[in-house]
Amino acid sequence: MTIRSVKLFKEMLTSGDQAVMVADLREVVRAAPLFSPMTPYGKPMRVKMTSAGKYGWFSDRKGYRYEPRHPEGMAWPPIPDSVLKVWHDVAGTDRAPDCCLVNYYTDTAKMGLHQDKDEADFGYPVVSISLGDDALFRIGNLTRGGKTESVWLSSGDVVVMGDDARLVYHGIDRVKAGTSTLLDGGGRINLTLRVVDP
Numbered sequence: 780m781t782i783r784s785v786k787l788f789k790e791m792l793t794s795g796d797q798a799v800m801v802a803d804l805r806e807v808v809r810a811a812p813l814f815s816p817m818t819p820y821g822k823p824m825r826v827k828m829t830s831a832g833k834y835g836w837f838s839d840r841k842g843y844r845y846e847p848r849h850p851e852g853m854a855w856p857p858i859p860d861s862v863l864k865v866w867h868d869v870a871g872t873d874r875a876p877d878c879c880l881v882n883y884y885t886d887t888a889k890m891g892l893h894q895d896k897d898e899a900d901f902g903y904p905v906v907s908i909s910l911g912d913d914a915l916f917r918i919g920n921l922t923r924g925g926k927t928e929s930v931w932l933s934s935g936d937v938v939v940m941g942d943d944a945r946l947v948y949h950g951i952d953r954v955k956a957g958t959s960t961l962l963d964g965g966g967r968i969n970l971t972l973r974v975v976d977p
C-alpha cells in the first residue's frame with residue numbers, strides 16, 4: 780500500500796515476531812531508560828523516548844540532534860537483531876541504521892506534524908515499526924500545510940519513508956487504547972530507524 784509515496788507494509792510482523800521484539804526492547808529500556816525530552820520551546824514531549832545504536836535522538840532547549848550517549852551518561856545499547864532484520868528487509872540498502880529511536884505513547888500521547896531532517900543524507904529511508912495499540916498516522920506534504928491523509932497503524936505494521944517521501948511531514952494524532960494486548964499496561968511503541976552519519 781502506498782499513501783502519497785509513503786510505503787505501508789500492513790501486518791509485516793507476525794505476533795511471534797512482535798513478542799520477540801518486545802522482549803528485546805525490554806532489555807534496551809533496562810539499559811537506557813525512557814525519558815521525556817524537552818522541546819526547544821521548553822515543554823516536555825508527550826512521548827517518552829530512548830534509543831539504541833550508535834546515536835540516540837535527543838532534544839532540549841538547544842534544539843533537536845543526535846547524541847552518542849543517553850542523558851544519564853551511558854552509551855546507547857545495540858540495536859536488537861530482531862529490529863535490524865526489518866530494516867534489512869525493507870530499506871533497500873546494505874548500510875545499517877545508526878539509530879533506533881524508541882517512542883512510547885500512552886493512550887493520550889501524540890506527536891505533531893514534523894519532518895525527520897536531523898540526518899546527514901536523505902538518500903537513506905526512514906523505517907518505522909508499530910507495536911501495541913493502534914495509532915492514527917497523518918501524512919502531509921514536503922512543506923507545511925496543504926491537504927493531509929490519515930491511516931491507522933496497527934501492531935506489526937511497517938512504514939517506509941524514502942525517495943520522494945523521505946521528507947514528508949508526518950505525525951501521530953492519537954492512539955486508541957485497548958486495541959492490542961501486546962504490551963502489558965497498554966500503549967504503543969514506535970521504533971524509528973535512521974542512518975545518521977554521512
Ligand SMILES: O=C(O)CCC(=O)C(=O)O
Pocket residue numbers: 880882890895907916949950951969971
Ligand atoms: O510514532 C510514529 O509512528 C512516528 C514517530 C516519528 O515520526 C518520529 O519519531 O520521528
Ligand SMILES: [Fe+2]
Pocket residue numbers: 893894895949
Ligand atoms: Fe518522524
